[in-house]
Amino acid sequence: MANIMIRRDSKGSYQFYLPKRDLEDTIVSMEFDTPEKWGGEIKLNNGGAYYIEPQVAPARLPYSVRAKRLDAAE
């Protein structure tokens, strides 16, 4: 489990940030993206994948959340 931060970039897409490794990337897909259910498996542009416990969408971004690494890119 690692702490990650999700924000929206200027183009409107989700941006992933892993402070521990200074890893920054665009999120290409998120399993659930509705106000009631948000999170699940997220896929990064670099090929990595993480899992966020599905939850109610955060009221405001950026948002820090715990995530599990499913598949690291490197």
Place this chain on the structure above:
Amino acid sequence: MSALTREETQALIQEVLEVYPEKARKDREKHLAVNDQSIEQSKKCITSNRKSLPGVMTIRGCAYAGSKGVVWGPIKDMIHISHGPVGCGQYSRAGRRNYYVGTTGVNAFGTMNFTSDFQEKDIVFGGDKKLAKLIGEIEQLFPLHKGISVQSECPIGLIGDDIEAVSKKTAKEIGKPVIPVRCEGFRGVSQSLGHHIANDAIRDWVLGNRDEKAFESTPYDVTIIGDYNIGGDAWATRTILEDMGLRVIAQWSGDGTLAEMENTPKAKLNLLHCYRSMNYISRHMEEKYGIPYMEYNFFGPTKIEASIREIASFFDDSIKAKAEAVIAKYKPMMQAVIDKYKPRLEGKRVMLYVGGLRPRHVIGAYEDLGMEVVGTGYEFGHNDDYDRTIKEMGNATLLYDDVTGLEFEEFVKRVKPDLVGSGIKEKFIFQKMGIPFRQMHSWDYSGPYHSYDGFAIFARDMDMTLNNPCWSKLTAPWLKEEQVAEKAAA
């Protein structure tokens, strides 16, 4: 020499790599690339933020350099103790030219060096007592300081001193913040982790200090983040922002103060110049206080204009109108600069190797002068830096990450740029090779280079260096004759 093609550049990289033993070659190969604008992700072509290879000459610094030298050091009304042996602080003292106003030794301490000067007995018995004593002495000798930061050097982490406990205790005694920073040089692969550690220390020990206090704010409060006021850069930037009708409430950290940092969460927009060294704190403020941040680029009129408009887009129409007025006001002045220098500089080729934001940010300024950047690289960049760089650089130009002494020299010999921009360690090698050189860390004791005012100085300096008559005098007269004779014979 005409520009290299993609194949030629690739061949050049291979040729340079040949001298390495196989393992080293494999490793270094990943750090060198030919730029391809069609690539969206730098990761596919270049690896960065990895440990430097033992045995090669790297130009990087350490985490302590990133924290003390870059992030904390310029905060002028605090005293930054280089905690450990004397050398780390003394050899880097005042080298970055972060200008500030104030009376050094009375209410500003930027160029002074404070150290606990570790001796053998401190390593053996621990230095906590010495640190507490030192802080007491500082309070007595320099009563106008606003706070202290303890910048750990390597030994502190190794001997396991508890600087946090000392800091908490002494902070109570002197009634001012004492901030422990765990930036021992051995952490991470370069100064980059030092920036991160320093940002985290600011987040944990400084940023929330005035959350409860009232602050008279305006809707136009902005901050300048990641400008170290080298040669007065941040001042030049500030003029423009103020002309636009904005109020700059904090400068991080060039000519900055502790109070400004504490007030930063009251801003409406954080303007981020050096992304690499201060994105961490900007992200934090975005999440905690909902302050958006924006990366801008104040090098060269083209980029400045774009940045001014983007900054204005965060505010109402009155600011937008003033922004246009600022652009219009400077346009003729900038045109005059370009008219004067472009004919003298047009078509010249530049190779850069710097840190932080410059490997990509200054490209626009050179292009405004009709020059071309044919190679660039970061000392301590990450993938996201290269992502941003690929688009700025021309196709088939060279990218080099954490370049080694040998590679840089060989690249320059083959690409034959008209100008090299890098640091003091590289300067004399290239000057002796007969290649004009500018220091792009400290602006070669000149500056500012940021903003409109800076561009005029930048253009003059590039011209002064490139068209200096000395470059034609590098071959001794008797050798020159021989060359001519040889040519005639051939």
